[in-house]
Amino acid sequence: MKFAKWFCAGLLAMVFLPNAARAVDSEGLKFLQLNNRVRFEYDDNIYQTKNDKIDSFKILEEVEMLLNFNLENTYVSLRYRPTFTWWQEKYEGKNTEFDNDFDFVLNQTFSPRLSLSIVDTLRYGKAVVASDHGDTVISTNSDFYYNTLNGTVSYLLQPDTRLDVAGRWAGVWYQQSDVAETENFNDYVGGLTLRQQLTAKTAVFAEGRLETIRYEKDVYGDRNSKTYYLGVGADQTFNPKLVGSIDGGYQHKDFTDSSLTSENAPYGEASITFLPSPATRITAGGGYSMYESEAFPYANQNRAQIYGSLAHDLTARISLYLTGSYIDSQYKADQAVKTAYGVRDGSEDAVQVSARATYKVNRSNWLEAGWEFTDLSSGLKTDAGASIRDSYDENRVDVGWKTSF
Amino acid sequence: MNRILALLLTGVLFTAFSVPVANADNKPQPPKTQSSKAKEVTQAELAQLLVQALGLSRFLPAHPTPQQCFALLMDNSISPANGWNAEAVVTKADLARVIVQALKKQGDIKNPDDPKAWMDYLKGLGIPLEAVGETISHVGPTAEPVAPHVANPKVDPLNKRHVMNPIDETQMGVDMELLVRVLSRSFESKLPPLTQD
Numbered sequence: 001m002k003f004a005k006w007f008c009a010g011l012l013a014m015v016f017l018p019n020a021a022r023a024v025d026s027e028g029l030k031f032l033q034l035n036n037r038v039r040f041e042y043d044d045n046i047y048q049t050k051n052d053k054i055d056s057f058k059i060l061e062e063v064e065m066l067l068n069f070n071l072e073n074t075y076v077s078l079r080y081r082p083t084f085t086w087w088q089e090k091y092e093g094k095n096t097e098f099d100n101d102f103d104f105v106l107n108q109t110f111s112p113r114l115s116l117s118i119v120d121t122l123r124y125g126k127a128v129v130a131s132d133h134g135d136t137v138i139s140t141n142s143d144f145y146y147n148t149l150n151g152t153v154s155y156l157l158q159p160d161t162r163l164d165v166a167g168r169w170a171g172v173w174y175q176q177s178d179v180a181e182t183e184n185f186n187d188y189v190g191g192l193t194l195r196q197q198l199t200a201k202t203a204v205f206a207e208g209r210l211e212t213i214r215y216e217k218d219v220y221g222d223r224n225s226k227t228y229y230l231g232v233g234a235d236q237t238f239n240p241k242l243v244g245s246i247d248g249g250y251q252h253k254d255f256t257d258s259s260l261t262s263e264n265a266p267y268g269e270a271s272i273t274f275l276p277s278p279a280t281r282i283t284a285g286g287g288y289s290m291y292e293s294e295a296f297p298y299a300n301q302n303r304a305q306i307y308g309s310l311a312h313d314l315t316a317r318i319s320l321y322l323t324g325s326y327i328d329s330q331y332k333a334d335q336a337v338k339t340a341y342g343v344r345d346g347s348e349d350a351v352q353v354s355a356r357a358t359y360k361v362n363r364s365n366w367l368e369a370g371w372e373f374t375d376l377s378s379g380l381k382t383d384a385g386a387s388i389r390d391s392y393d394e395n396r397v398d399v400g401w402k403t404s405f
Numbered sequence: 406m407n408r409i410l411a412l413l414l415t416g417v418l419f420t421a422f423s424v425p426v427a428n429a430d431n432k433p434q435p436p437k438t439q440s441s442k443a444k445e446v447t448q449a450e451l452a453q454l455l456v457q458a459l460g461l462s463r464f465l466p467a468h469p470t471p472q473q474c475f476a477l478l479m480d481n482s483i484s485p486a487n488g489w490n491a492e493a494v495v496t497k498a499d500l501a502r503v504i505v506q507a508l509k510k511q512g513d514i515k516n517p518d519d520p521k522a523w524m525d526y527l528k529g530l531g532i533p534l535e536a537v538g539e540t541i542s543h544v545g546p547t548a549e550p551v552a553p554h555v556a557n558p559k560v561d562p563l564n565k566r567h568v569m570n571p572i573d574e575t576q577m578g579v580d581m582e583l584l585v586r587v588l589s590r591s592f593e594s595k596l597p598p599l600t601q602d
Contacts, residue, residue: 117468152467235472240488289560309553316512404548
C-alpha cells in the first residue's frame with residue numbers, strides 16, 4: 001500500500017510538472033531536466049555486521065526530474081528522484097526497494113531589502129537497523145521518512161548589513177515500531193544571524209541559535225534536550241583560487257531529564273575551497289560540536305569530523321573524484337538515560353573513503369565506475385562489557401550509465 | 406504522517422503550478438531581471454542567479470550568502486578569471502567565462518587567457534551578452550553537480566545534516582551514502598546483548 005501511495009505521488013509529479021512547464025511560456029521561466037541512471041553494484045556487507053557478513057549484487061535504476069521556474073522576483077525549484085533497487089540477496093525474501101527523494105526550493109524577493117527563502121527536503125527509503133526478532137536482535141531494513149524544512153527571512157539593514165531570521169523543523173520517523181520507540185525524533189531550531197560585508201573579500205557575522213530535540217516516545221527514557229548557541233564567524237576570499245570560511249562559539253545543552261548532566265562546550269567549523277588549476281578542485285574542512293546521539297541510550301555525543309575532497313578533470317571527457325572523511329564521537333555515561341544494563345563512557349570512529357570516475361560519451365551520456373569503503377569502530381559498551389553497536393567494514397563497487405534528456 | 410507528507414507534496418506541486426501562472430497574469434510584460442534595466446549586476450548577484458539556473462540551490466542553506474554561492478560554483482569549476490568578488494560589477498568577459506564554464510564547454514576555448522575568446526565562443530552559439538538575465542536563461546540544470554561542502558560537519562543546527570539525509574554521488578562526485586551511520590539498537594533489559602566481548 002505504501003509502495004502504491006508513493007508510486008502515485010511520483011506519477012502525480014510526472015503529470016503536474018510537465019503541465020506546469022507548458023502552462024508558462026516566457027523566456028527564462030522554466031527548465032525541465034530529466035536524468036536516468038542505472039547502476040550495477042556489489043556490496044560485501046549489506047547489513048553492516050561485524051561477523052557473518054552477507055554480500056549481494058544489486059541493480060539500481062533511478063530517474064531524476066528537475067524543474068526550475070525563474071521569474072523576476074520568484075524562483076522555484078522542484079526535484080523528484082525515485083530509485084528502484086533489486087537485490088540479489090535479501091532478508092525475509094524481499095529483494096526490491098523503492099526509495100524517494102524530493103527537494104523543493106522557493107526564493108521570493110518582496111523588495112530590494114526583504115526576501116524569503118524556503119527549502120524542503122523529503123526522503124523515504126530503507127535503513128539498516130537492529131531489530132527485535134523473538135529472542136534475538138538482528139540486522140534488517142526498516143522503512144523511514146525524513147523531512148527537513150528551512151525558512152529564512154532576510155532584511156538588508158544597510159547595503160552591506162544583512163539580518164537573517166531563520167527557522168527549521170526536521171524529523172526522522174522509522175516505520176518499524178521497536179526502532180521508532182527510541183529513534184524517532186523532531187528537531188526544532190530558531191536563529192538570528194547578523195552579517196556585515198567589511199570589504200569586497202571579507203564578511204563577518206554573529207549568530208545565535210536555539211535548538212530543541214524531542215524524541216517521539218520516551219519508553220526507555222527521556223532524551224529530549226535544548227541547546228543554546230552563540231558564535232561569530234568570517235568568510236574570506238584569499239585570492240582568485242582560494243576561498244575559506246570559519247566560525248565558532250559556545251554551546252550550552254540542557255536535558256529534560258534532570259538526571260542527565262548538562263554540558264557547556266565550544267563549537268567550531270572551517271572549510272576551504274582551492275582551485276590549483278582550472279581542472280582541479282580541492283575542498284577540505286573540519287568541525288567540532290555537541291550533536292544528537294546516534295546510539296541509544298546516550299542522549300548526546302561530542303563529535304569531531306574532518307574531510308577532504310579532490311575533483312580533477314583528466315581530459316575533457318574523463319573526470320576523477322576522491323573523497324575521504326573521518327568522524328570521532330565521544331559519549332558519556334552521565335548523559336545516557338537509565339537502563340537495566342547501564343553504559344560506560346565510550347567512543348566511536350568512522351572512516352570513509354570513496355572514489356569515482358566518469359567518462360563523458362557525448363553531450364547526454366556518461367559512463368561511471370565507483371568504489372566506497374566504510375569502517376566503523378565502536379567502543380560503546382554496557383557496564384557488563386557487552387558491545388552496544390557492531391563495528392563493521394564495508395566495500396561497495398559499482399559501474400553505471402547515466403543519461404540526461 | 407503519510408497524510409501530512411502527501412498534503413505537503415500536493416501543496417508544493419500546486420504552488421509550483423500556480424505561482425508562475427499567477428505571476429504571468431499579474432505581470433503581462435516579459436519578465437525582466439534587474440540586470441536588463443539600467444542597474445549594474447554584481448558578482449554576488451550573478452553567483453546567486455547561476456546557482457539557481459544550474460539547479461544547485463538544493464545544496465545550499467535557505468538564502469545562502471555570496472560566499473556559499475561562490476564556493477559551490479568553484480566546486481563546479483565556475484569562476485571568473487580574477488576569482489569571485491562580491492562587490493565587483495559583472496563585465497561581459499566575466500559573464501562569458503562563467504557561462505561557458507556552466508555549459509561545460511571550457512575545453513573548447515583555444516585561448517583561455519584571452520577574454521575575447523570566451524565572448525566569441527558564446528557569440529558562435531548564438532548566446533547574447535547584453536543582459537545578464539537573458540544570458541543566464543540559456544543555462545539549465547547541470548547533469549553532474551558537485552557539492553562537497555555538503556559533507557562539511559555543519560555544526561550550525563539550521564544547516565546540519567541528520568543521519569537520514571545521506572549524501573549521494575551527485576553532491577560530491579563520489580557516493581558517500583554510508584557517511585552517515587544508521588545502525589541503531591532498541592535494547593530491552595530482558596534480551597541478551599548482541600555481542601559479548
